Amino acid sequence: MSSVASPVLQLHNITKTFGSLVANDNISLTLRQGEMLALLGENGAGKTTLMNILFGHYVATQGHIEIYGKPLVKGSPKAALATGIGMVHQHFTLAENMTVLENIILGTEPIFRLRHHLSTARAKLLKLSMQFALHVDWNTLVKDLSIGQRQRVEILKALYRDVKILILDEPTAVLTPQESDKLFTTLRLLTGKGLSVIFITHKLKEALSGSDRCVVLRHGRVVYETATKGIKASTLAKAMVGGALPEIKKKKSTTSSQQLLSCSNISIFGSQHQPLLDGINLHLFKGEILGIAGVSGNGQMQLADMLSGMQAPDSGEIQLEGERITHHTPREMMSAGIGRIPEDRTSTGIIGDMPVRENIALEHYQEPGLSRFGLLKFGSIEAYAKDLIKKFDIRCPSTETPVRNLSGGNIQKLILARVLSRKPIVLVASQPTWGLDVGATAFVHEQLLQAKLEGSGILLISEDLDELLQLSDRIQVLYKGKISAPVSPDQVNAATLGLAMSGHLEEFSQQIGQPAP
Amino acid sequence: MRLEQRENISPYLRIAAPLLAVLVALGFCSVLILWSGHSPLTAFLFLLKGSLGSKFAITETLTRATPLIFTGLAAAVAFRAQLWNIGAEGQLYAGACMATLLGTGMLPLPGWFMIPFLFLAGAIAGGLLLLGPTLLKTWFSVDEVVTTLLLNFITLLFVNWLVFGPWKDPMAMGWPQAAPVIDSAVLPILLPKTRLHVGFIIALASAMITWVTLRFSRLGFEIRAVGHNKHASRFAGIPVRKTILFTAFFSGGLAGFAGVSEVCGLKGYLTLDLSPGFGYSGIVVAMLAALHPLGVVLAALFIAAISIGADSMSRSLNISNYIADVATAVSLLSVLAAMLLARFRLRWR
Structure with a gap:
């Protein structure tokens, strides 16, 4: 110009x-x-x-x-x-x-x-x-x-x-x-x-x-x-x-052959009987990150909701380590060993008007360590919260602060702390870095990789292709409720994934040399 | 003019808001009193004298506050869980009916057992009455404001039928009222030659227990969580429907207490004028108290003092005692406005 x-x-x-x-x-x-x-x-x-x-x-x-x-x-x-x-x-x-x-x-x-x-x-x-x-x-x-x-x-x-x-x-x-x-x-x-x-x-x-x-x-x-x-x-x-970019860690393959989570022939229908998830099959192994790519609105929400216990599938079966968990409630999902990082962290992951302390205890307050005879053990909850605040470096003035006053990055740290401190067998992470700054994003990535090293299986649902390519061991693409065959991130680039994300699943399959789903 | 959310609400503001609201309400009433040709200052002096000026006046105020504490707690508990129970009036009558059914001679039990038993039965009746609209809400998303409000009229008409029909006391010289409760069901009087009865102590204890429950118990934690964010609560594994149903039973039960306390403590029998709208005033009480169970006690005392004081004011000055209703209604409106202004700040652009 x-x-x-x-x-x-x-x-x-x-x-x-x-x-x-x-x-x-x-x-x-x-x-x-x-x-x-x-x-x-x-x-x-x-x-x-x-x-x-x-x-x-x-x-x-x-x-x-x-x-x-x-x-x-x-x-x-x-x-x-x-x-x-x-x-x-x-x-x-x-x-x-x-x-x-x-x-x-x-x-x-x-x-x-x-x-x-x-x-x-x-x-x-x-x-x-x-x-x-x-x-x-x-x-x-x-x-x-x-x-x-x-x-x-x-x-x-x-x-x-x-x-x-x-x-x-x-x-x-x-x-x-x-x-x-x-x-x-x-x-x-x-x-x-x-x-x-x-x-x-x-x-x-x-x-x-x-x-x-x-x-x-x-x-x-x-x-x-x-x-x-x-x-x-x-x-x-x-x-x-305002400084050098955080270093991107080279990912290490820790995938084992032990299958943790399997979804077979899962379908969920919308209010007009349109399929939101259409015969989905996916398998998650110990120590791997399975990336789910796709433009939002193609079934990611239903997939995450289903594994969070918020919505049961209309047909199909979910198994965690061989046990059927298809119709589990959110609490049952958690006690079975599924950790969840919700897509909308401020309206689903936390209760903004309640203090940091109570939000940290939100998913386990009913367990013997934190309550007894129907009364909450305030001392234990306070100690638990302080411990996690320190371990996960959650920046907050005190455990009494309403959690809505925290920054997005710190809210996500709180959710991560709540979930990862439980050592989940499977972690379902939806858009875990959406809207976060570079520092907080790096922290989340580090934590996900750490959880993977410790043997969790991670389902990473994200719209950010760079994130998926960088972190995942395998990637599957969701488009209009259908899911592609898994590919290795070494086999594809953003453009190829983009093909699948815009519905050209056949071309995509040809390019990666696998049969269409 | 726009509203802008305040980042932090100072504790002073939280306390100042309802006080300011009350002042606005009194100010508004002063205008009405002036209009009727009297000095507001004299009027308020009579009001104060009538409600707090003597030992008897104070006991009358405490007696009037008793049902208001119960219905205020009922509203506060339900509103905490965002269950909009407008039906405390009906639940009060449900409790009163239960006290009449079981306390008028059907079960000749001794007093130490009879009174707790009647309170329990009344609570169950009130709780069950709210359970219906709540089930409709949790199952079919039917608006509980409408159902609980309309249920008040149904309950009142039912009581109407009872006291004119099957329960009409033949000894009451034709007045539509039920038979009086037996002696063992009458709540003991706290101070001789006054009407202040044990119900007041039970009301204070209920406020304490409600506060402890909301603040320190698992159920209270669940009620608060569900009230703030149902979706996140469900995600975190809190049984949302169960919590709302528990809340309903809790709230309806407290309103039921009010009915038992009025029948067994004050009137002695069930009539149609048992409650001059205590169920609705309870909503004002709860809002004035910012839904805090201990604040409910203070707010109930305030509303009771106004209405007792207004009676004496109207006798002395010939001003209509409707001024009490006006003060109550205006303080609700101004407390709602004050709460809004505590959360938001006005900006002129």
Whole structure:
């Protein structure tokens, strides 16, 4: 991009505080016309807060924003839209029971109008979709669309409102590698037509391949700003983390032939009798990490829920060390030896309003060591909690602190501590590093590898392909409730896995030289 | 104007919020008293004198607080588990019916056995009455607010039929009331020449036991966990349905206590005006106490003092004693607002 392009958006000294927390600290930023800017940073670095200020969801404590040289009205998404800012949120904001067309025109027309101007809307959209190669069937209900398609609808929705500046929050978080490539092609088309794009990401690869310029945030401050061309990944990583990246440990194979967990012909049906899990078979051995890849919503939740005892399968059988556990309750699953790390740690893994101490005891409070005659043994629970806080380095002011006041990383440490201190036979870990910073992620990985060394079998359900390739001994892919044959991570790369994740199971099988499931 | 969640709620704020709410309620009542042409200061002075001004006034307030402690505890326990029991009124009458059924001569038992037995029976009746709506809630997700509320009217109509029909006392000169309980079922009076009875001590003991249960027992742990987050509780292996059913029995039982205590301690027999809405006032009491069992005692004393004091105020100043109901209702509304403001902070943008 030539440097003569004029600035379309300027942020001047934006500061935002929440109580004592400084989420954004004196941030200044310039976006030029036709530019693709990557806003990099770890979780909690302040990226999303900054974009929410820009879009008017939050009001900055200090500082102001200029668009085309004019000040932007604070705290009004309407004003932001009117000046041409559009935002595609990480979690889409579409009405599932309406068609694509209805979703796109929703909000652009007054509520009390008898007829929609559908024909003009269609004509405008047709032009847009031709121009930017965004093809979606207008009359489909949004609930029938794939995640990638929904994102395209979100982008079209923004374009329909004549945006000049498009902000995307973690746009590739839910996409397969193939879909991500497609997204960036689209974004390039947009900048080619003079639009400006900011995308928020914590993935270095994307920032390097997709952007013209990178701005790195850390602890709410701009710590690094550079043209992307010629920059090294390691430089960006250092800026992001504020030091050298933690070393990736070479994994050691400790797999034995002793089978711990087997699921045979498992099916679970949804409310409309659609299969959510469709004849799944998987086997987990002692001392291995079995990775389950796939875009979320393809049956991972049901698989994890089933092994957690939250939902029994409609057909099929689960065995743990040869014993049937198909219809176990959560408590029975735990006492049988299954440890669970839930996908949604804040709403499933902990009870936020209860203190750290009680959350640590949450899964075993009823056992003789922690209670007697129906009364809790407070001393023992306190000692148990203190012990785990020390062993797992959980940072909290005291055991009395409500656990919701802890950071995401410390909450995950608490859950890990609760589960791993029991030496589970099998560990079911769903998205264990989702939303964690680099340090906490490394800690979780270390703990998983340690548990594996100690002989646990680990089912690692994750959307993060790098994590799966790095940690797993074998990988299986879930797509629409079906599961692929296991492959070794040495046999595949992210692109091959991406094929399976987007439903090309046959091509995938051909590529890895195994029969399709 | 927007609400922003406070990161940490200071303990001072927690205590200040209900006190402030009470002040707002009294302030609102002052306006009404002014409107009726009296000085609020004089009115409140009479109110204070009527409720706390003499030994007799104090015992009257304690007597009135007794059923409110029971129903307040009933609401507090249930609300802790997010079981919205609005049916304490009906459960109170269920307990009262049980006391009448077993205490009017059917079982001639000695007092040391009779009284605990009647309380137990009343608790079972109240507990069972709440168990129905709770089973509907846990099995079919039927909203318990609606079912428990409507069950109050059904129970009251049933009592109506009883006291006009099969249980009507022929000795009552045509009044719709049941036969009085036998002597061994009457709760002893604590202070001679007052109406203060042993039920008050039982209410205090119930508050203590409820507090210990919630704070130190496994069941209490489960109730709190389920109340805060059902989903996470289930994931952690807590038997959620069982916990809710236990809570229901606990809560309904406490409301049943109130009925037994009123029949055996105060009135001596079952009538339709046994409770002037103690079940509903219990909700106010529980909210004022921020669902804390020991706070319930204080809140119940406050509400009782207001209503006893308002009676004497209305006699002296000729102001309607409905002012007590207004004060109770407004303090509920303002405590709800105060609790919101304790958790959130108002931001003008």
